[in-house]
Amino acid sequence: MALNIMQLATLFADKNPGITQGHRLCPGCAAPNVVKFALMIAKAKGFEPVVGLATGCLEVSTTIYPYSAWNVPYIHNAFENVAATISGVETAYRALARRGRLVDPDKKYAFFAFGGDGGTYDIGLQSLSGAIERGHKFIYIVYDNEGYMNTGNQRSGSTPPGSQTTTAPVGKKLSGKVQIKKNIVEIMAGHENVYVATVSTSEPMDFFKKIEKALEFDGPSFIAAFSPCVRFWRVGDDKAVDISKLAIETGYWPLYEVERGVYRITKRLKELKPVRQFIEAQGRFKPLLKKADADDIVNEIQEYVTSRWERLLALEEATKDKPIR
Amino acid sequence: MPEVKNRQAVTGAQAVANAMRQINPDVVAAYPITPQTPIVEYFAQYVADGLADTEMIPVESEHSAMSAVVGAAASGARAMTATAANGLALMHEIVYIAASLRLPIVMPVANRALSGPINIHCDHSDAMAERDSGWIQLWAENAQEAYDFTLMAIKIGEHEDVRLPVMVNLDGFIISHGVEVVDFIDDEAAKKFVGKPIVKYPLLDLNNPVTYGPLDLYDYYFEHKRQQIEAMKHVKHVFKQVAKEFEKISGRKYDIIEKYKTDDAEYIMIALGSTAGTIKYTVDLLREEGHKVGLVKPWVFRPFPKEELQEILNGRKAVIVLDRAASFGAEAPLYEAVKSALYEAAVRPQIGSYVYGLGGRDIKVEDIRKAFEDAFEGNLIADEERYLGLRE
Numbered sequence: 089m090a091l092n093i094m095q096l097a098t099l100f101a102d103k104n105p106g107i108t109q110g111h112r113l114c115p116g117c118a119a120p121n122v123v124k125f126a127l128m129i130a131k132a133k134g135f136e137p138v139v140g141l142a143t144g145c146l147e148v149s150t151t152i153y154p155y156s157a158w159n160v161p162y163i164h165n166a167f168e169n170v171a172a173t174i175s176g177v178e179t180a181y182r183a184l185a186r187r188g189r190l191v192d193p194d195k196k197y198a199f200f201a202f203g204g205d206g207g208t209y210d211i212g213l214q215s216l217s218g219a220i221e222r223g224h225k226f227i228y229i230v231y232d233n234e235g236y237m238n239t240g241n242q243r244s245g246s247t248p249p250g251s252q253t254t255t256a257p258v259g260k261k262l263s264g265k266v267q268i269k270k271n272i273v274e275i276m277a278g279h280e281n282v283y284v285a286t287v288s289t290s291e292p293m294d295f296f297k298k299i300e301k302a303l304e305f306d307g308p309s310f311i312a313a314f315s316p317c318v319r320f321w322r323v324g325d326d327k328a329v330d331i332s333k334l335a336i337e338t339g340y341w342p343l344y345e346v347e348r349g350v351y352r353i354t355k356r357l358k359e360l361k362p363v364r365q366f367i368e369a370q371g372r373f374k375p376l377l378k379k380a381d382a383d384d385i386v387n388e389i390q391e392y393v394t395s396r397w398e399r400l401l402a403l404e405e406a407t408k409d410k411p412i413r
Numbered sequence: 414m415p416e417v418k419n420r421q422a423v424t425g426a427q428a429v430a431n432a433m434r435q436i437n438p439d440v441v442a443a444y445p446i447t448p449q450t451p452i453v454e455y456f457a458q459y460v461a462d463g464l465a466d467t468e469m470i471p472v473e474s475e476h477s478a479m480s481a482v483v484g485a486a487a488s489g490a491r492a493m494t495a496t497a498a499n500g501l502a503l504m505h506e507i508v509y510i511a512a513s514l515r516l517p518i519v520m521p522v523a524n525r526a527l528s529g530p531i532n533i534h535c536d537h538s539d540a541m542a543e544r545d546s547g548w549i550q551l552w553a554e555n556a557q558e559a560y561d562f563t564l565m566a567i568k569i570g571e572h573e574d575v576r577l578p579v580m581v582n583l584d585g586f587i588i589s590h591g592v593e594v595v596d597f598i599d600d601e602a603a604k605k606f607v608g609k610p611i612v613k614y615p616l617l618d619l620n621n622p623v624t625y626g627p628l629d630l631y632d633y634y635f636e637h638k639r640q641q642i643e644a645m646k647h648v649k650h651v652f653k654q655v656a657k658e659f660e661k662i663s664g665r666k667y668d669i670i671e672k673y674k675t676d677d678a679e680y681i682m683i684a685l686g687s688t689a690g691t692i693k694y695t696v697d698l699l700r701e702e703g704h705k706v707g708l709v710k711p712w713v714f715r716p717f718p719k720e721e722l723q724e725i726l727n728g729r730k731a732v733i734v735l736d737r738a739a740s741f742g743a744e745a746p747l748y749e750a751v752k753s754a755l756y757e758a759a760v761r762p763q764i765g766s767y768v769y770g771l772g773g774r775d776i777k778v779e780d781i782r783k784a785f786e787d788a789f790e791g792n793l794i795a796d797e798e799r800y801l802g803l804r805e
Contacts, residue, residue, distance in 0.1 A: 160619075176442070179481065218473030
C-alpha cells in the first residue's frame with residue numbers, strides 16, 4: 089500500500105528520519121534529501137534502517153568526530169567497499185538472528201548502503217557487483233553528482249562530456265572529458281534477481297514508491313538518485329530541484345525501473361526538451377559553451393539521450409511480463 | 414597431562430580449519446589465494462556438511478573479505494577470514510581499519526612471498542608489510558601451534574583490555590600443506606575455552622545506535638591512535654593469561670617467546686615460524702658436539718617481545734637473527750627489532766643478520782650450522798646482512 093504525502097507529513101512531524109540536523113553538507117546539496125527520503129519511507133513502513141556509507145561528501149560532512157548526524161546504526165569503512173561492508177552487516181544480522189543473539193529480534197531491519205558516483209560507478213563497482221551477485225538483502229543508493237566532489241570536482245565515470253572538472257578540464261586544446269557518462273543502471277540491471285531504479289528528489293512520490301518497492305523486493309536493490317552538487321555545478325543554492333526537473337524533462341535522467349529484467353518507465357514524457365536547456369542552466373558547462381566545438385559535444389549528448397530514451401521505450405515493450413527469473 | 418582425545422595426521426590448513434569449526438564463528442568470509450585456499454575450502458566443507466553453522470560470505474576479493482568481516486564484527490558477530498600474500502596486500506587498507514575500529518577479528522595467514530615477480534611459496538614479506546597495522550601477530554612453528562593459536566587468538570582479541578584483531582601466521586605450504594600429527598582438543602572443551610563472543614557496542618543494537626568509522630580529524634585522531642598503542646601494551650599479560658587457561662585443557666604451554674636450550678647457551682639464534690623446527694634439530698646436533706647453542710622463537714611478534722628478549726639475550730656471546738623477509742634499503746625486520754632491543758642491554762652480545770628462504774627457498778641444517786659457525790668464530794658483523802642458501 090503506497091504511502092501518501094499526508095501520511096508521511098503526519099508521521100514525521102514528530103519522528104526523525106535517521107539523519108538529523110547538524111551535518112555540514114553544503115547549503116542546497118541534494119544528497120541529504122536522498123538519504124532522508126529513503127530512511128523516512130523505511131521507518132514509515134516499520135523498518136529499522138541500518139546504514140553503511142562509502143567515503144565521500146555525505147560521509148565526511150555527517151560524522152565529524154565527536155559529532156554524528158546519524159541516530160540510526162551507522163558504519164563507514166572505506167571508499168570502495170560499502171557494499172561489501174553492508175553485506176557483512178547483513179550476514180551478521182542473519183547469523184545473530186538465527187543464533188538468538190540479536191538485541192532486538194522482533195524488529196524489522198532494513199540495510200542501506202549509500203555512496204557517491206565515485207564510490208559506485210568507479211572504485212566501488214567490484215564490491216557492489218559482488219554483493220548484488222551474492223544476493224544480500226540490501227538497498228544500495230548512489231547519490232549521483234557526476235564527479236568526485238568531495239575532493240574538489242574531479243572527473244568520475246559518471247561525469248558527462250564537456251562538464252568542467254579539475255582532472256579533465258576544458259582548456260584551449262581539450263574540451264574536458266571525452267567519454268559519455270557510464271550507464272550504471274544498465275550495469276546493475278544486468279545482474280540476476282535485482283531491483284534497479286532511477287530517482288530524483290524533484291519527483292518525491294516516484295522516489296517513495298521505488299523505495300517501498302525496494303524494501304519489499306526479495307533480494308538486493310540498486311537505486312540511482314540524481315543529486316546535483318550546487319557547488320561544482322555552479323548553480324544557485326536553491327536550484328537542485330529545478331536542475332533535476334530539467335534533467336528529467338530533457339530525458340537526461342529518465343525515471344524508470346528494472347525489476348528482474350522487466351523495464352518500466354515511471355515518468356513518461358510526450359516529448360523531450362532539448363538537452364541544451366539542461367546544459368545551459370549550469371555554470372559547469374560554461375567553459376565548454378565558449379568553445380568552437382561546443383555544439384559537437386552538446387549534439388553528442390543529445391544524440392545519446394534521444395537514442396537511450398527510444399531504447400528504453402523499446403525495452404519496456406520488449407520485456408513486458410518477461411522477468412529473467 | 415590431559416588425555417589426548419583426538420590425534421590425527423593433517424595438514425596445517427586442515428588443523429586451522431578444524432579450529433575454526435570448533436569456534437563455529439558467526440560469519441566467515443572466504444576467498445581463495447594460494448597457499449591459504451585449503452583453509453577456507455576445508456571450512457566451507459564443514460559448513461556444507463553441517464559440522465559448523467557459520468554464515469559464509471563467498472566474496473569476490475580479499476578486499477571485500479576484510480570489508481565484510483569488518484561489517485560483521487562491528488555488528489556484534491564473531492567474524493573470521495583467512496588470507497596470504499597478495500590477498501593480504503589487497504586487504505591492507507582495511508586491515509588498518511579493522512584495528513582502528515578495535516574489532517577482534519581473527520585471521521590465519523598462510524605466509525607467502527609478496528611478489529613480484531610472482532611467487533607462491535613461503536616467506537614472511539606479507540605479514541611484515543602489516544606489522545604496523547595494529548594487529549596482534551602470533552607465529553606458529555607447525556600445524557599444532559597454528560591450531561592452538563587459532564583458538565587462543567579468539568580469546569586474546571576479544572579480551573576487554575585488548576579488543577584488537579589477531580593474525581595467526583603459519584608458513585605457506587610448509588605448514589599449510591605439510592602433513593603432521595596434531596592433537597586436537599575435543600569439541601566441547603574447545604567450545605568452552607573460546608566461550609561466547611564478548612561483544613562491545615554492536616552496530617545492530619537499535620536502542621543504542623552507534624556511528625562506526627567517523628571522520629576523525631587532528632583534534633581527536635591522535636588520542637585514538639594512543640588508545641590503540643595502549644591496547645597493544647595489554648596484549649602480553651592477556652596472552653599469558655589465555656595461555657595458562659589453554660594449558661589446562663591441552664597440556665601445551667605457551668609464552669610470549671619460546672626458549673629452546675637457552676639456559677646455558679652462549680650462542681642464541683632467533684627465528685620466526687617453521688624454520689625454528691630445523692633450528693631445534695641443528696641445536697641438538699651442535700649440542701652433541703659440545704657447543705652451547707640455543708634458540709629463541711617469538712610466538713608473539715606484535716607486540717614485539719622487547720623486554721623478554723632483553724632479559725634472555727643480555728650477556729650472551731652472540732645472537733644470530735634469521736629473517737625470511739628483506740627490508741630493501743634497511744635491515745631485515747626481525748633483525749632490526751632485535752638489534753634495537755639490544756641497544757639497552759647491559760652486556761651486548763655480538764649480533765649478526767641472516768636473510769634466508771625468500772620465495773620458498775629451502776633452508777637446510779648446513780645453512781643454519783654455517784650461521785652458528787660464523788658466531789663461534791667471532792665472525793659476526795652487526796652492520797652486515799648475510800644470506801643463507803643463496804647462489805652468489
